[in-house]
Amino acid sequence: MAPRPLVAGNWKMNGSRAALKELAAMAEGYDAALRAKVDLMICPPAPLVFLASAAALGSRIAIGGQTCHPESSGAFTGEVSAAMLADAGASAVIVGHSERRQYNRETDADVAARAKAAIAEGLTAIVCVGETQAEREAGKALAVVARQLGRSVPEGATPQTVIVAYEPVWAIGTGLTPTTDDVAEVHALIRKRLVSRHGRQAAGIRLLYGGSVKPANAKDLMGVADVDGALVGGASLKAADFLAIAAAFR
Numbered sequence: 001m002a003p004r005p006l007v008a009g010n011w012k013m014n015g016s017r018a019a020l021k022e023l024a025a026m027a028e029g030y031d032a033a034l035r036a037k038v039d040l041m042i043c044p045p046a047p048l049v050f051l052a053s054a055a056a057l058g059s060r061i062a063i064g065g066q067t068c069h070p071e072s073s074g075a076f077t078g079e080v081s082a083a084m085l086a087d088a089g090a091s092a093v094i095v096g097h098s099e100r101r102q103y104n105r106e107t108d109a110d111v112a113a114r115a116k117a118a119i120a121e122g123l124t125a126i127v128c129v130g131e132t133q134a135e136r137e138a139g140k141a142l143a144v145v146a147r148q149l150g151r152s153v154p155e156g157a158t159p160q161t162v163i164v165a166y167e168p169v170w171a172i173g174t175g176l177t178p179t180t181d182d183v184a185e186v187h188a189l190i191r192k193r194l195v196s197r198h199g200r201q202a203a204g205i206r207l208l209y210g211g212s213v214k215p216a217n218a219k220d221l222m223g224v225a226d227v228d229g230a231l232v233g234g235a236s237l238k239a240a241d242f243l244a245i246a247a248a249f250r
């Protein structure tokens with residue numbers, strides 16, 4: 001059975017209490033017909049997680065964090081733990097986003113440690129992988145994704161504990177997207193690797209595509225084999241756009 005689709009929004013370092021009105025509008029537009037077809041999640045910046053969880057109560061829109069520290073507490077000024085996100089109402093957390101890998105120098109091992117911490121707190125770890133433009137041009141996209149996947153996803157991954165997001169770095173925030181054939185090729189590789197390492201249960205792990213997903217391209221991208229949803233950046237900030245992307249699953 002194909003995994004139930006998920007459209008998740010990564011607000012990155014955007015949003016404010018005022019932006020929670022967009023979340024309210026998403027809840028409003030998430031009608032019974034859409035709820036029957038697709039799960040929705042919003043990952044706001046950490047200071048908004050608690051308020052967003054409260055605002056989303058009863059809407060069935062899940063709330064997630066954008067990263068977490070590997071430790072559950074301690075002298076790590078400025079950091080947020082998986083336990084804190086769970087306590088604030090999150091049910092998932094993104095780990096290993098390319099912006100964290102690039103700007104915070106997170107390695108595959110760092111990402112795996114964060115994913116493990118998230119899972120230990122009962123959160124679903126949304127593990128991000130994806131090649132840079134130079135890596136794609138050098139014909140290394142599949143090798144890079146396979147390496148990141150193998151080293152960033154912890155042992156024993158299940159559909160409850162792990163979601164994988166394929167986000168080609170060059171497609172993030174650029175308006176560029178891979179061809180549907182390229183997406184299919186990478187997602188097939190991810191599925192194959194997950195099943196061979198984690199067993200048959202891994203067939204149910206949700207594989208999201210991310211990178212310039214918009215209402216105009218959502219239907220094509222979401223129709224690709226082994227694409228079980230989207231991880232949306234810019235277009236998740238506005239309810240109308242986010243709901244229009246989710247509508248690809250109507």
Ligand code: 13P
Nearest residue numbers: 010172173211212233234
């Ligand atoms: P954009 O949708 O803005 O390209 O961002 C994608 C992304 O990085 C989601 O995590």
